[in-house]
Amino acid sequence: MTPLAAFRTYRTPILFSVMACMLMGVGLLQSWGVALTILNMCLISAIMALGVNMQWGYAGLFNVGIMGFAALGGLAGVLVSMPPVSDAWQAGGLGIGLGLLITFATVMLCLWLWPQINAWRSRYWIICAVILTGYWLLRVWFDPGVDAIESINPSVTGYLGGLGLPIVLSWPVGGLFAAGVAFVIGKIALGLRSDYLAIATLGISEIIIFFIKNEEWLTRGVKNVNGLPRPVPFEVDLQQAIWFQDLATRVGLDLNDASSIFVKLCYAGLFLLVLAILLWFSETALKSPWGRMMRAIRDNEVAAAAMGKDVTWQHLRIFVLGSAVIGMAGAMLTTLDGQFTPVSYQPLRFTFLIWVMVILGGSGNNWGAVLGGFFIWFFWIQAEPIGLWFIDTLTAGMDPNSAIKAHLLEGAAHMRLMTVGLILLIALRYAPEGLIPERKRL
């Protein structure tokens, strides 16, 4: 067996060991805390990439709204875990509740009305009138409620708070949120031309972010929600626990380091568990008749439709499923951060970086997506120091006060944008199958 053939056969274990070595390297050279932080983010990225891979790799659906679904997951983290603000509920709960009820009633009325009047000439006007009336009623109840909530202790709360439940519950809830939005979007845009889904998801993700930034009664907007509850113990508590002090001395680590590493390991264990379950489900699904059908639809929609498969319905299902996974990962990310910061949702970081992970890792292959998640996140984190070092070396001979050098150093920050684009272009051209290509099945 030639070395190249051997590499091809054992590609997955080899590449994963390379990744492990890189993380180890960070652990040995920088610190184990940093390595574990990167590992945790790698795990979350891998889960997001898995979700995108379901949509793109299994079904060929192009979702440009990953950021929005991840943000919905983050919102779920807040709504599930934060303690409720009872004053705010008393002040504005009624208005908000009535507002939501009116919205629901209006939507239901429209859905019920539409088939009844479908043959009428004035059908659009009637629907328009219903929506406008509903909207006006909504504003009448909603606006005072919102004002009341936002005026209660705005520097600390000023929002409704959450349900005060364990934050781990928010992971499935985040998935549900994202799935709900994905269902509506898919219902509208799927079955039309393929790029309509891209444009529709681009739009909805922007709007979700705008919504989260502006609706302070629900999310505190740009004031952020800090101090989310944690599923793992706090470092301070650990440091005071006697069993932990014993453990730390036995391992021979400083108490501070030990507690921080222990917490990160706890997170890593939780994320790894989720990733493993998802991977197992995805792999089983891909091998099942359902997976075969999805590939058939992806490779030739017309032929699959001719075999009696409902292409649009299957697309909708996989789109909702993939978005749910992304939403879940979004909730996990907020859990790890311990805070919800709407401004941190940037399309480059949350949509396109994930795309690069999937395409570079190997679209259609779950292990590829996971590996892509690890690799790309690792380089995303390490790129800034590398880029700065590169520019620094490049301009080493220049006068330290020169304007050109300052400009170049300033520009180094934008190199990420360009690098992501270049990697995407190069991968699409020279390695469209990715690091771990999809397995050929007979």
Next chain:
Amino acid sequence: MIDVINAAALLGNFLVIPGLTYGSQLALGALGVTLVYSVLRFSNFAHGETMAFGAMLTILVTWGLQALGVSIQPLPTALLALPFGIIGTIAFTLLIDRSVYAYHRQRKASPVVFLIVSIGVMFVMGGLIRFIIGPNDQIFFDGARFIISARDFKRMTGLEEGLAIRMTQAVTILTAIVIVILLFWFLNHTRTGKSMRAYSDNENLALLSGINPQRVVMITWILVATLATIAGTLYGLDKSFKPFVYMQLLLPIFASAIVGGVGNPLGAIAGGYVIAFSELILTFAYKKVIQYLTPDGIEIESLMQILGTDYKIAVSFIILVIVLVVRPTGLFQGKTL
């Protein structure tokens, strides 16, 4: 009666003229997207950045001209710099086409792959723009500010409300009209334009009748780069140049193209105005207008605003959704380039 005229002037000042200006900018942008769609058959996500790139080049040349002391008062110097910006953008777009898109075209890649490629191009361009000119606001407007200022208008007519026409607004609307006329003349009356239409209508038939596909693609990119530079510069003149904003323009531009029916230039123009006016109509605060129209003594407490200005971006999305649900082929279905 005078109240009605005052209300009309108010609407004209804050709704009609800004709507026409913004609509023209969107229409020019949507025309570019539509051209790429109908000839090259993919949704070009890099169009917003192409606009920003063109505007950036124009700004750089404008600064150069300003430093040399060249000006065409009362018109903004940027108009003089525009041709240079266009040429630079054309060169850059053709370079991108050669190095990136040509390969995938040869392999007959699917539209979705092209779409992803265009996103890659978008990032490379975005990075380049931020690297060269920086991510901050750049103001490059000079020349006279107003053609008619609100105060002049009030003095001329004796009304309470002023109807101002800013220089940039007039320049934008007039340029858009000229460009659209030129474009339609080109598409309908020149041999090259006709060959483009033939190619977009039926590629195989066009190839059979001896149309050179490479030439058609090249002409398309030239037109797209020209339209994008003009649209980007006009937008930058009217509001201000900020790279980030051009990325956000992508959604309204796509919405405009789809509302009019993708691949239909007339539709793209109509779509641009539909989106622009809907945005303004839905986010305009009607309080003052209603005060003029109602008898005196009635106090209106709220701003009478249908949607907060923060949700401007949602408007184009809502319209997009309505069109996709009700009439996915757009307003002008059936007619292509």
